[in-house]
Amino acid sequence: MKKLAIVPALRDGLIEEMRRDKNVFCMGEDISIPGGWGGVFTVTLGLEEEFRDQLIDTPIAEAGSIGLGIGAALAGLRPVLDMQYSDFLFLAMDQIVNQAAKLRYMSGGTLSVPLLIRAPVGATGRGAQHAQNMERFFIGVPGLKVVCPATAYDAKGLLKAAIRDDNPVVMFEHKLLYGSKGISAATGEIDASSEIPDEDFIVPIGKGIVRRSGADVTIVATLLMMHLALAAAEELANRGIEAEVIDPRTLDPFDWPLVEQSVEKTSRAIIVEEGPKTGGWGAEVAAGLGERMMEYLTAPIQRVASPDIPVPFAPALENVYRPNVRQIIQAVESLIALG
Amino acid sequence: MSTSTADLLEFYRQMLLIRKVEERLSQLFLEGTIPGTLHQSLGQEAVAVGVCRALRESDVITSTHRPHGHALAKGVSLPSFIAELLGKTSGCCKGRGGSMHVGDITKGMVPSIAIVGGGVPIATGMALAFKRRREDHVAVSFSGDGGVAEGIFHEAVNMGAIWDLPILYVIENNRYAASTHYSRNTKLEQLSGMAAAYGIPGVTIDGNDVLEVYETTRTAVERARAGAGPTMIEAMTYRLTGHNRRDPCNYMPEDERDQALEQEPVKRFKELLLRGGHAEASLLEEMQTKLETEIEAVVETALAAPDPDPEEAFRYVYAESPES
Numbered sequence: 042m043k044k045l046a047i048v049p050a051l052r053d054g055l056i057e058e059m060r061r062d063k064n065v066f067c068m069g070e071d072i073s074i075p076g077g078w079g080g081v082f083t084v085t086l087g088l089e090e091e092f093r094d095q096l097i098d099t100p101i102a103e104a105g106s107i108g109l110g111i112g113a114a115l116a117g118l119r120p121v122l123d124m125q126y127s128d129f130l131f132l133a134m135d136q137i138v139n140q141a142a143k144l145r146y147m148s149g150g151t152l153s154v155p156l157l158i159r160a161p162v163g164a165t166g167r168g169a170q171h172a173q174n175m176e177r178f179f180i181g182v183p184g185l186k187v188v189c190p191a192t193a194y195d196a197k198g199l200l201k202a203a204i205r206d207d208n209p210v211v212m213f214e215h216k217l218l219y220g221s222k223g224i225s226a227a228t229g230e231i232d233a234s235s236e237i238p239d240e241d242f243i244v245p246i247g248k249g250i251v252r253r254s255g256a257d258v259t260i261v262a263t264l265l266m267m268h269l270a271l272a273a274a275e276e277l278a279n280r281g282i283e284a285e286v287i288d289p290r291t292l293d294p295f296d297w298p299l300v301e302q303s304v305e306k307t308s309r310a311i312i313v314e315e316g317p318k319t320g321g322w323g324a325e326v327a328a329g330l331g332e333r334m335m336e337y338l339t340a341p342i343q344r345v346a347s348p349d350i351p352v353p354f355a356p357a358l359e360n361v362y363r364p365n366v367r368q369i370i371q372a373v374e375s376l377i378a379l380g
Numbered sequence: 381m382s383t384s385t386a387d388l389l390e391f392y393r394q395m396l397l398i399r400k401v402e403e404r405l406s407q408l409f410l411e412g413t414i415p416g417t418l419h420q421s422l423g424q425e426a427v428a429v430g431v432c433r434a435l436r437e438s439d440v441i442t443s444t445h446r447p448h449g450h451a452l453a454k455g456v457s458l459p460s461f462i463a464e465l466l467g468k469t470s471g472c473c474k475g476r477g478g479s480m481h482v483g484d485i486t487k488g489m490v491p492s493i494a495i496v497g498g499g500v501p502i503a504t505g506m507a508l509a510f511k512r513r514r515e516d517h518v519a520v521s522f523s524g525d526g527g528v529a530e531g532i533f534h535e536a537v538n539m540g541a542i543w544d545l546p547i548l549y550v551i552e553n554n555r556y557a558a559s560t561h562y563s564r565n566t567k568l569e570q571l572s573g574m575a576a577a578y579g580i581p582g583v584t585i586d587g588n589d590v591l592e593v594y595e596t597t598r599t600a601v602e603r604a605r606a607g608a609g610p611t612m613i614e615a616m617t618y619r620l621t622g623h624n625r626r627d628p629c630n631y632m633p634e635d636e637r638d639q640a641l642e643q644e645p646v647k648r649f650k651e652l653l654l655r656g657g658h659a660e661a662s663l664l665e666e667m668q669t670k671l672e673t674e675i676e677a678v679v680e681t682a683l684a685a686p687d688p689d690p691e692e693a694f695r696y697v698y699a700e701s702p703e704s
Contacts (some may be wrong), residue, residue: 066512094512100535100538100539100542104532104535105501105504105532105536105539106497106504106534106536107501108500108504108535109504109505109507109508110505111501111503111505112501112503112506112508112519113505113508113512114505115485115490115505116440116505116509117513118512118513126600135532136532139495139498140493140495140498140502140564144490144491145475145696145697145698145699146696146697147476147481147491148481148490149472149475149476149477149482149696150474150487151473151485151486152482152485152490153699155699159665183697205701207700208698258695259542260381300448352537359513
């Protein structure tokens with residue numbers, strides 16, 4: 042066991058997978074330039090010596106790089122694409138949604154696309170174009186899987202599971218959870234480090250986890266918001282309210298049984314999401330709970346999410362955008378007040 | 381070039397097969413038997429056959445929304461090809477693909493990619509895999525003249541070039557991107573001029589001359605297999621049908637179409653065979669009759685095949701991954 046932040050946990054995961062299977066390789070901008078950064082968030086820093094043949098520095102060409110990754114995957118390799126900022130995924134939507142996600146189906150099951158795309162999300166003082174939570178755009182794309190680890194343990198475990206998965210997977214990582222050092226460190230970071238076992242492990246895709254048990258309300262949250270939900274739950278406990286915090290870890294395919302069991306017990310549900318409320322993944326979870334759990338719910342499903350605005354730059358405005366602990370507590374208390 | 385008579389006849393047979401299949405498909409479509417739409421390749425047979433005859437089965441191609449000729453030339457079996465267009469489980473994509481996505485990876489054809497430009501990086505990525513594994517396969521990306529205006533085309537060609545990947549970028553210039561003449565889409569006289577921007581060789585050839593296409597491809601394939609990187613080949617041809625089956629082609633000048641009919645590759649090659657004394661007219665007619673009979677039998681079998689079970693719609697969305 043050793044305690045690691047997300048960045049070194051991801052790095053260890055890549056090292057282990059690239060050693061285990063020479064077909065695994067990383068591709069991206071600035072990932073292994075000698076004297077460079079090892080990727081914008083340093084995940085591949087220092088790997089260039091051992092893995093010179095398994096790291097490819099690409100030009101700035103997100104659509105093309107992902108397209109090449111798809112082709113390489115079709116030919117039997119297992120590419121891991123580093124996207125720098127998830128906002129850049131918009132440049133590559135055709136390759137991800139029309140090509141990677143559909144080739145298996147269009148080929149009648151004869152092809153598979155074992156491709157992992159790693160994409161950092163979250164508002165971190167970089168304005169509107171290096172800040173979005175892109176999960177919403179990739180759920181509901183049949184053929185694609187979407188994972189979002191909130192801890193170092195999950196980051197490593199989901200990374201390894203995704204690399205071994207025969208389907209395209211998009212993994213969203215939160216910049217404020219990375220634990221990056223040096224020039225890549227973000228202000229306002231939250232400690233997401235975990236005890237990481239020495240032996241090989243994966244976190245299965247499609248399996249969520251109960252982060253905190255409670256009988257009064259279910260809070261569903263991922264990434265940074267999961268940590269804020271835990272903080273809110275601690276404060277609520279002081280006020281006599283026991284919140285159950287569920288981290289789905291995978292958004293598609295979604296672990297419905299886990300959330301259903303929780304809501305059966307608590308009869309109240311809140312979804313916390315960084316990103317505009319309209320059209321978020323939280324809306325899908327709310328609709329799903331409405332369909333499945335109406336008989337158990339004693340209060341309306343609540344969503345705590347960002348307002349419907351682009352991510353602002355000024356810290357005073359960004360704070361308006363990012364959901365906070367106080368809002369989560371208020372939402373819970375408003376539900377409890379309904380009886 | 382030392383091409384035997386048997387080889388020449390095989391070039392002809394393959395082009396004629398594509399022509400006759402396309403003609404039969406056109407009838408089936410007009411009868412309402414084929415669902416959806418059709419983008420046909422009549423007039424472009426020499427590009428498909430000339431390129432694919434220079435490839436091995438283990439080499440791969442990506443194609444476009446107009447893939448019929450490429451599929452047949454690369455060796456996708458006629459029964460599975462026809463069945464796919466009719467939406468049958470016996471189709472090469474089990475009825476999930478249809479006309480715009482035909483392909484069979486066991487024959488070296490990725491199900492064709494109907495987003496213009498979308499297949500170019502995928503072919504390039506396969507070439508990347510071949511190079512990384514030190515396999516001597518080659519990839520070919522087919523694009524139309526319309527495809528070269530897509531940004532993704534340029535991203536992919538650039539990466540193919542900087543990494544010396546074993547790939548050919550074949551631009552099948554049939555003059556029209558849907559209804560828009562290529563001269564409206566570029567300042568270049570020749571689209572192969574784009575190759576210079578990426579530091580790779582580019583040539584423009586007569587795409588209606590199957591032997592010229594074959595020879596040019598062979599040279600480029602040898603170069604790619606030797607590790608010297610990509611070649612861009614612009615093959616000038618002409619689309620003898622509409623963009624799709626509903627297109628009356630009012631934008632094509634009449635004299636241009638008349639000239640294209642004179643230059644069309646199947647007729648030209650037939651004349652070459654007869655003029656060169658490679659075959660008697662009767663032999664070629666016999667070949668045609670045989671092909672037509674074969675096509676008819678395949679169509680009948682495919683029409684009689686069952687439609688997919690609706691329950692099957694849910695299969696093949698995800699690959700099973702035991703390890704995760």
